[in-house]
Amino acid sequence: MLGYKEEEIVGSTCFELIHPEDRDGVLGALDELVKTPGARDSVQCRARHAEGFWMTFEIVASNLLDHPEVRGVVINGRHIVDRGKREAHKDQLIAELKQTLMGLNTLSGILRICASCKKIQEESGSWQQIEAYVRDHAQVEFSHGICPECTNYWYPEQAQEKPE
Numbered sequence: 001m002l003g004y005k006e007e008e009i010v011g012s013t014c015f016e017l018i019h020p021e022d023r024d025g026v027l028g029a030l031d032e033l034v035k036t037p038g039a040r041d042s043v044q045c046r047a048r049h050a051e052g053f054w055m056t057f058e059i060v061a062s063n064l065l066d067h068p069e070v071r072g073v074v075i076n077g078r079h080i081v082d083r084g085k086r087e088a089h090k091d092q093l094i095a096e097l098k099q100t101l102m103g104l105n106t107l108s109g110i111l112r113i114c115a116s117c118k119k120i121q122e123e124s125g126s127w128q129q130i131e132a133y134v135r136d137h138a139q140v141e142f143s144h145g146i147c148p149e150c151t152n153y154w155y156p157e158q159a160q161e162k163p164e
Contacts, residue, residue, distance in 0.1 A: 001079055003050030019046035019054055030061065034073060037066040044080070056080050107137055 002017065018026055022045035029043045040062045046054040057077040064070040112121040113130065120133040131142045151158065 002047060002055065005050075008050070014047075017047045019048070022046055026059065030073070033061050033063050034065065037063055039063045047077075107134070 015023060015027065026043055026045050029041055033039050033041050040060070042058060042060045044056060044058050046056050049055055056079070058080045059075060059077045061073055061075045064072060064074055111133075113119070114121075114127065118130050119127040120130050121127050122133070128136075134140050135142070146154075
């Protein structure tokens with residue numbers, strides 16, 4: 001995967017190929033891994049391709065030093081450039097969906113409302129109670145009451161006098 005010929009790589013360690021900024025993290029993770037038999041850990045790092053550019057890998061290591069047939073650390077690496085692109089695409093889609101959902105629950109534009117009964121005229125031309133219209137176009141439920149001014153106007157005998 002890294003483009004080296006056998007004679008270029010034999011006799012060297014993989015650590016020479018790891019990006020200098022990632023090397024301490026990889027070595028530290030390996031050091032901790034060998035302390036715990038049966039442990040498994042993963043780390044991301046960059047490795048230099050034979051042509052000089054860096055490739056990103058996910059390295060998974062398992063401590064099998066106590067395993068009678070293995071007696072070593074098994075290390076697997078896989079190139080993860082595609083995963084980064086997929087995750088970036090997924091994040092972009094999530095952001096777009098959130099934006100769309102926010103728009104679905106927002107009333108906008110001009111609402112034609114009856115000056116008398118306060119019904120809303122829909123695009124189809126039919127009229128609908130304002131509460132039903134808003135409930136159908138936004139995540140809103142109504143709870144009805146009566147304000148003090150309307151109580152005084154419609155039910156003056158039930159209106160409470162304000163204490164002085």
